[in-house]
Amino acid sequence: EMQLVESGGGLVQPGGSLRLSCAASGFTFSGYTMNWVRQAPGKGLEWISSISPYSGPIYYADSVKGRFSISRDNTESSVFLQVNSLRAEDTAVYSCARGRGYFSSGTYNMDVWGTGTTVTVSS
Amino acid sequence: QSVLTQPPSVSAAPGQKVTISCSGSSSNTGNNFVSWYQQLPGTAPKLLIYDNEKRPSGIPDRFSGSKSGTSATLDITGLQTGDEADYYCGAWDSSLSAYVFGTGTKVTVL
Numbered sequence: 001e002m003q004l005v006e007s008g009g010g011l012v013q014p015g016g017s018l019r020l021s022c023a024a025s026g027f028t029f030s031g032y033t034m035n036w037v038r039q040a041p042g043k044g045l046e047w048i049s050s051i052s053p054y055s056g057p058i059y060y061a062d063s064v065k066g067r068f069s070i071s072r073d074n075t076e077s078s079v080f081l082q083v084n085s086l087r088a089e090d091t092a093v094y095s096c097a098r099g100r101g102y103f104s105s106g107t108y109n110m111d112v113w114g115t116g117t118t119v120t121v122s123s
Numbered sequence: 124q125s126v127l128t129q130p131p132s133v134s135a136a137p138g139q140k141v142t143i144s145c146s147g148s149s150s151n152t153g154n155n156f157v158s159w160y161q162q163l164p165g166t167a168p169k170l171l172i173y174d175n176e177k178r179p180s181g182i183p184d185r186f187s188g189s190k191s192g193t194s195a196t197l198d199i200t201g202l203q204t205g206d207e208a209d210y211y212c213g214a215w216d217s218s219l220s221a222y223v224f225g226t227g228t229k230v231t232v233l
Contacts, residue, residue, distance in 0.1 A: 035222070037168075044125060044227040045160070045168065045211050059220050095167060106155030107174055108215045108222065113167040 002026035002112045004096050009117030012086055020081040020117055022096030027112070029077035030054075033099035035110055036070060036081045038092035038119075046092075050099060051079060059103075064090075086121045093118050126151060127212055127225035134231040139202050143228045145195040145212030151223055153193040155215045159186075160224075162209045171210070172197060204232050 008020040022034070036048040049070040050059045058070055069082040079096055094117055097110035128146045135141045145157060159172035170179055172188035175195065185201045195212055212225035 037224075044209075045162075045213075045224040046125075047213075047222040047224060050222065059222075061221055062219075097168075100173075101156075103215055103220075106215055106217065108156070109158035109170055109173040109213070110160075110168075110222075111170045111173070111179060113169070115167050 002098070004098065004112060004114030006094065006096055006114045006117040009094065009119045011120045011122065013123050014087060014121055016086050016121070017082070017084045018086070018119060020083065020094055020119070022079045022081075022114060024077045024079070024096075024098070027098070030074040033108075034070075034072060034079040035097045035099050036079075036094060037097055037110070037113075038090075038094045039116070040089070040092040043092075048094070049081065050103075057103075083119065086119070088121050091119060091121045125226045126216065126219075126223045127214065129210075129212060129225040129228045131226070132229045132231065134233055135202050136233045137202055137204065140198060140200045141202060141230055143197040143199075143210055143212075143230070145197070145225045147193050147195075147214060147223075149193060150218035151214040151216040152190065152195055152212075155217060157188065157190055157195040158213045159188055159195075159197045160211045160213060162211065164208070168211065199230065202230075202232055206230055207232050 067085045072079040098112035101108040156174045160168040162168045175190040176188045
């Protein structure tokens, strides 16, 4: 069974940092682009970042560019999101999702999702 | 902020049909493929439709997608109480080099 399990969330003060992890199982991790998507309380889905199978190319949403950094370890079947300079508006459930398709051809979707880890930014 | 616009809510009686629209621009829905995601209350999103109209294995044919120009549509026929959920469209935006989701639509079964 394909599975994604996130961890690393928690309560952090404004300006603080966290490292989120997503462990994959049940599929060949190195064959897929991986994504982070967040959902603020009561709000919609917001794509945050994508990383290609061998760590290039990497894309970020403008809202997190310069503050968040995505990485992956194919030997551990894991993808990470380093979140720095956190703001109250970064409070959300952060989920990882497996990507399918190709950006260049415009056919891209996310077909396997984790349940997420909660990040709360508050003093 | 979402660049794909959806109606906030749609509703219909059991067995009826609902249609959800997703309006974008040439840089996303107009020239790239659209996907649809279903998010049941308290659960992770689920891929419902990809490449405008294709269904992943296990998705019933009551769910269908289409696209014309810069707008995409998700139809749900034979509406069931278990279809009550939030639905999001999504597409790659070639100008932003970003994946964009729609604003989301809540489906209510009356």
